[in-house]
Amino acid sequence: MDKLNEIIDKYRETEGALIPILQEAQEAFGYLPKDVLVGIGKGLKLPLSQIYGVVTFYSQFFLTPHGKYTIRACRGTACHVQGAKKIISTIENLINLKEGETSPDLKFTFETVACLGACALSPVMMVNKDYFGKMTPKKITTILSQY
């Protein structure tokens, strides 16, 4: 919890620090467990309910641990038109996870994203910070076998 106090202290003088603190806490701990949220509440003198409300509103925050590799499939308009549904169902079948799920061995997390902003390469997916464009079901098999 020292790490958390360090983060909170950094923002003590800043107005509206809740979101940056949550972002940094998530980067530090990998996700936002309950005791971290309680700690932030105490540090900022905010009710836990308010923090929980913010955490669950934004898609970036998560309350359970994520896998080592987060696979993000884009479902933006350009990707949708170019067959994103097929890409999503192929990934789901290959790693046996539904959208939003993490494998029990914490290897993969599968998410879909509103738009990854690489529309010229649609359909697009990401594994951690790497983009993969012009996806086909066949390409997915090759890419995922590298992880």
Added chain:
Amino acid sequence: MKEYRTNIMLCTGTECVNKGALEIKKALEEEVKKRGLEDEVVVIPTSCDGFCNAGPIMIVQPDGIFYQQVKVEHIPHLVEEHFLKGRPVKSLIYVPQKEAQPIARMKDIAFFREQRLITLRNRGLIDPEKIDEYIGRDGYKALVKVLTSMTPQEVIEEIKASGLRGRGGAGFPTGKKWEFCRAAKGEPKYMICNADEGDPGAFMDRSIIETDPHSILEGMVIGAYAIGASLGYVFIRIEYPLAIKRMEHAIEQAKNYGLLGENILGSDFSFEVKIFRGAGAFVCGEETALMASIEGRNPEPGQRPPFPAQSGLWDKPTNINNVETLANVAAIINRGAKWFAEIGTETSKGTKVFSLVGKVNNTGLVEVPMGITLRQMIYEIGGGIQNNKRFKAVQIGGPSGGCIPENLLDMPIDYEELIKVGAIMGSGGMIVMDENTCMVDITKYFLTFLNGESCGRCTSCRDGIDAMLEVVTRICEGKAIEEDIEFLEELAPVVKDASLCGLGQSAPNPLLSTLHHFRDEYLTHIKEKRCPAGVCKELIRYSINSEKCKACLLCVKACPSSAIFGEKKQPQTINIDKCIKCGVCREICKFDAVIII
């Protein structure tokens, strides 16, 4: 600075890097060195050139030769032929669809020829991480002019006279916005750059920041001077890590050069900029929601008036401009309002950046003068529809916009014209759809998106979108009746009228525009229980044409639900009960034997 005979401008935008640009850079540098050309030829990584579909791309200067789809294995031959012997390599030169003649020079390629770069004036020309290169292209010259020879009111008058309107969606005149904020009482005042690009299908804000972050900072400082703001925020969505990194770097450099911070350029004016990383909510693109997010609250839009100009961030006067809007500011100050106002149409001045994506041949980011027609966009710049399919519609304006059909392709693009046909300019996403796109399914797609992103504050938006989605889903499933369309037409205006913010007010647009322009397609789903585009799962069935099937069994291996069976060396069959209609078999079949019925 050292001068070279040949500059290889290698695009290192997100798309080209994804296709191997960094490996190409390494290979090029090694090969150049191997040939002893390192004092004559230099590789310069540049930001995105916009022609993402052709990537990885490079432009050889000063002769302007454009190479596309370059791979590492091409490099030895390329270096020997072009950089040693001076003969451009034909096989890497762009060949337009349906034409045999390759086009060597960038300026002659249709994708670039029709473009006019103001916002993206530095694309492909500078290294975005070097402030000196921005300054070398007249960067921060406008800021010097403003701080040394113009009053805030004069800056506002200049922007007003240019006719610049907000590029983020609604198109409010920028100069007027600044004037309201200047006139408002309260200290401090805030200047916010809205880079929470949430519209699916649009990526110009990301690209502009990655390409030329200083152009946005310069616009922000000028705007802050005009309205009297002392603190600024750049609100960037967390999904854009490279853009965040480039902007952080640019802010640091600008501070070191005295272009940000206390007493900018020795004047009395001080202005500081911070980055705020958006945490992932589409509604944050709305001004009041965005400010709530910076304040650490849930991004629920607030009642307007009071407008942000009077009472915004922490109840202080606040001005919010979109990335693209700000990138225009320095160019207008440098070249004058008159120059800017001569470009475009009567009501829409200047240029607009569009992300031209979907089923066109040339996908990428294009900047064109306002008033260009949709047909020019799609057929000249975009090079027509992929695989010679038939054009069906172009979707403009994201989830707040609409779908425009073929008979309107000759309309000029400007704010007012788009509204007339049920779309909006929005942030400039332009998604081209062909005969294989189902318009009811697209409507369902947008309603699903909006249903998830509605903050839930207004009943009309929260429950109205949900109700529209429920009905449209029934249409896609072939379970609807004709009266359902009447219901949708009755409900949509209520959602529009009774919602507080732009998200709800414009949420019915995709529905209304497709109902208006593609009513027949809705009726086919309802009356004939058929999806003409072959998209809606419940209304289609996959089958194998036994005459075309060569029994290669690729589909059998690929089928995730083991639904394809048959004797060896005989045409295969699909078990309809097992088939999950994922379409993998159709995609993988080399003989077009899998059909949709």
